[in-house]
Amino acid sequence: MNQHPASIEAGDDRIRVLIADDHPMLREGVIAVLETQSDMVVVGEAATGDEAIAGWERLRPDITLMDLQMPGNGVVAIETIRRSHPEARIIVLTTFTGDAQALHALRAGAAGYLLKSSLRRDLLDAIRGVHAGRRHLQAEVAERIAIHAIDEPLNAREIIVLQLIANGNSNKHIARELNLSEDTIKSNIKSIFAKLYVNDRTHAVTVAAKRGIIDL
Structure with a gap:
């Protein structure tokens, strides 16, 4: 768990972001994008689900970007954080477009679902939208959910x-x-x-x- 030494003073209304992903290069890429935004600041990084939970407790970020396929399981981390802190706003970062995966994450309490392939295009809008209280679900994923909405699920x-x-x-x-x-x-x-x-x-x-x- 890396905590960023960004100075956050009283009255600082920037969106405080925690990045949880086990790929350092992806974290570095996201940080590089967010550092160009005057209304956002990265306050910490995590490489596992357990680190994400501990980091959330310590930093209380406004937005958490959460990978699903990392050690410790991102969905479990979302459920754990949201169980104690239903106000937590979490956006999933994933390579998976599957409807079952998306529904699992959304039911766990994620407010956004973002494909890594579209980070450059949609990341900033997703962070600002979820921070404002909206949900963010990409059209491609929403379409897959809709296609299978009336299917009988596997038990x-x-x-x-x-x-x-x-x-x-x-x-x-x-x-x-x-x-x-x-x-x-x-x-x-x-x-x-x-x-x-x-x-x-x-x-x-x-x-x-x-x-x-x-x-x-």
Whole structure:
């Protein structure tokens, strides 16, 4: 956890930003952009979810930029911060456009969802908008959420089964792992195929990973 020695005096109304991402180059790039803005100041950096939580408690930033795929899990960090501090304003930084991933983060309490590919274009507007009390959800992600809004979601066991399939396990091994019959696993897989609109295991894994339902 790096705390920035920026002098914040009483009456300083700049937007105080904490950056949580495990890639130093991305943090440096974001800092370089924010340093050009007269109404923003970076107060700290974090490289893990735990550091983000501790940094938020210590610095109480106005805005936190939170990566999802870093050690300690960004979604868990969002949930933890928001549970104790519902006023916290957090913007997700991610490479994932999947609707399931976005919904998970938004339900955890994120106020914004920003793709890293669009940081140069949208970062400043997102920070100012969320700081003003608005939500920021990019059109591409919002469209994916809307497309799947009426789909029947996979239940907890189906997600576990699909993750085990993605990890290369056979039906027999999955049944043994979950202490279920092979027929039950086959039934789960049939349901997964129907819900994801696919016809085979490979396509199911591909679609679920793209949507952020499972990790590869």
